[in-house]
Amino acid sequence: MCAVKARIAKTASGIGISVTAHRFMPSGPLTGRIRVPGDKSISHRSLMFGALAVGKTTIRGLLEGEDVLATGRALAQMGAKISKEADGSYSVNGVGVGTLLQPQGALDMGNSGTSTRLLMGLLASHAITAAFTGDASLSKRPMSRVIDPLSLMGAAFTPSPGGTLPLVMEGIQPGVPITYRLPVASAQVKSAILLAALNTPGTTTVIEPVPTRDHTERMLHGFGVDVQVDVIDGERHISITGPADLTPCDIEVPGDPSSAAFFAVAASIVPDSDLVIENVGLNPTRDGIFRVLKQMGASIQYLEEREVGGEPVADLRVRHAPLQGIEVDPEIAPSMIDEFPVLFVAASMATGATVTSGLEELRVKESDRLSAMASALTQAGAKINERADGLLIHGSGGKPLAGGGPVTTHLDHRIAMSMAVAGLASKAGVEVDSTEPIATSFPNFSDLLDEAAS
Structure with missing residues (x-):
């Protein structure tokens, strides 16, 4: 060599x-x-949860990659105030659960599947109509795995043929609580449902036959949300009773x-x-x-x-x-x-x-x-x-x-x-x-x- x-x-x-x-x-x-x-997963969620908390959330160590920035731009279109401070940290002044604003233009997700699927969940229980677009690569990726459970909660979708982007989503407020067993191990699908649950009256439960990354559960707990996690017959049952309020906090990524x-x-x-x-x-x-x-x-x-x-x-x-x-x-x-x-x-x-x-x-x-x-x-x-x-x-x-x-x-x-x-x-x-x-x-x-x- x-x-x-x-x-x-x-x-x-x-x-x-x-x-x-x-x-x-x-x-x-x-x-x-x-x-x-x-961490990219934690960076995405830090911005989203900060946007749902009323007050200032400070994030240190945020990943400044294009995927995470796409999440930040979309949240800014819906009323969150996001700024980079002189010390490199980010401040997010959120608007609260249920009070996101109708975006004036399409939400461009770039290449980020995480941004797309999680934001679809976040908006599913808001009275918001949003168009999601992405680059050529993202537009080939399937969204049906998220569309299916969110549709059960009351949201409506008009995707491109094959269940891909670009798509239009019509959220509903209030949403319908569900119990959903994941057909395939996916932290993104789990997180989308839990995000929708935050603004849905009643208890929504996601059942995981195979455990997936649990950043959403950990971080929501840190923002003051009562997330119940039980293991029943070897399966994880994750439940949120909504509507839930988020408390701003400081995050080290x-x-x-x-x-x-x-x-x-x-x-x-x-x-x-x-x-x-x-x-x-x-x-x-x-x-x-x-x-x-x-x-x-x-x-x-x-x-x-x-x-x-x-x-x-x-x-x-x-x-x-x-x-x-x-x-x-x-x-x-x-x-x-x-x-x-x-x-x-x-x-x-x-x-x-x-x-x-x-x-x-x-x-x-x-x-x-x-x-x-x-x-x-x-x-x-x-x-x-x-x-x-x-x-x-x-x-x-x-x-x-x-x-x-x-x-x-x-x-x-x-x-x-x-x-x-x-x-x-x-x-x-x-x-x-x-x-x-x-x-x-x-x-x-x-x-x-x-x-x-x-």
């Missing part, structure tokens, strides 16, 4: 033609200390474990790496990637374990270690569903085969992430067998991948970042067709790569 500083090299397709393809080159050891941006995962994998597969990733959220519904990497033999230590804003947090020390292929338990998928693309990169460098299954959800993300990663890693020299619900990855035994490209990202930020990590552990680097989607979730990704490898 070339012992050179990690860098991004632009490629040119012709004189005077602007291109966005980039090649991520082989890297020397990743060392030192870095801090990844704030921990580092995003999904963002930290890229650096944890990079440090694991690049020889001689010894990297500390500071302030990483380790919510047990979100830390599956680190548990699986440890099962594969990764050297990951939790330092200074603590609690911040009701969320478990630690600094992660990750050192290079030989990885072993494993069969990944499909039950762990909900706690790391967004991290599978970079896990596939780690598996491609392991000794032996890694088997993943139960991942049909990955086919309806920003892209078909199973097909996209199978194709991209194959182009980079890995041996991959694509299956209906997962990938079978034959590891290189720690040897660098050949590299190559350009691989197609399908405008999916996690494909782009995962293949960037693959480039660090390759012979010739990996070229991706565009790094622009990375701004949606991790604006300073490339700068941190350079910092860690310098």
Whole structure:
């Protein structure tokens, strides 16, 4: 492997033609200390709950990616006052549950599925008509899984064919309380229903056969909402009795474990790496990637374990270690569903085969992430067998991948970042067709790569 500083090299397709393809080159050891941006899931919810609380909510560590900013712009259209302070924190002066204003224009969600589905839930129990639009990638993603339960609560939807954006939603006030068992594990669907419940008289209950990330429950409790969580016959029953009032509070957003995962994998597969990733959220519904990497033999230590804003947090020390292929338990998928693309990169460098299954959800993300990663890693020299619900990855035994490209990202930020990590552990680097989607979730990704490898 070339012992050179990690860098991004632009490629040119012709004189005077602007291109966005980039090649991520082989890297020397990743060392030192870095801090990844704030958790995206918590950032979205911080803005939404702040908008529903009467008074001032202060948010520190907010992720300033395009997805979160789309949430902020939409809330501002409905009356919330959101401003960035001199110290980098954000202030949200909310309008209260039930008093959001009718937006004057369409709500542009950009590429953010989280913004779309959660805001649909938030508005479902308000007497508001809203048009939701998004970019080409978001407009292909299914919204029926949210439309179905919110329709039971009384909201009406006119989506595009196939249940996609653009769509028009007519909220209803008061809404109808429901009891809804999730047909597929989805924190977004659960959260949409709970948000609608805040302004719905009576008790609304969501039943989770498989636990999903619980930021909504934790944070609503922090805003003063009585969220009841019971385990009955192995299933979680989450209930809210509305209408509920939210009390403004101060929020410290921990580092995003999904963002930290890229650096944890990079440090694991690049020889001689010894990297500390500071302030990483380790919510047990979100830390599956680190548990699986440890099962594969990764050297990951939790330092200074603590609690911040009701969320478990630690600094992660990750050192290079030989990885072993494993069969990944499909039950762990909900706690790391967004991290599978970079896990596939780690598996491609392991000794032996890694088997993943139960991942049909990955086919309806920003892209078909199973097909996209199978194709991209194959182009980079890995041996991959694509299956209906997962990938079978034959590891290189720690040897660098050949590299190559350009691989197609399908405008999916996690494909782009995962293949960037693959480039660090390759012979010739990996070229991706565009790094622009990375701004949606991790604006300073490339700068941190350079910092860690310098």
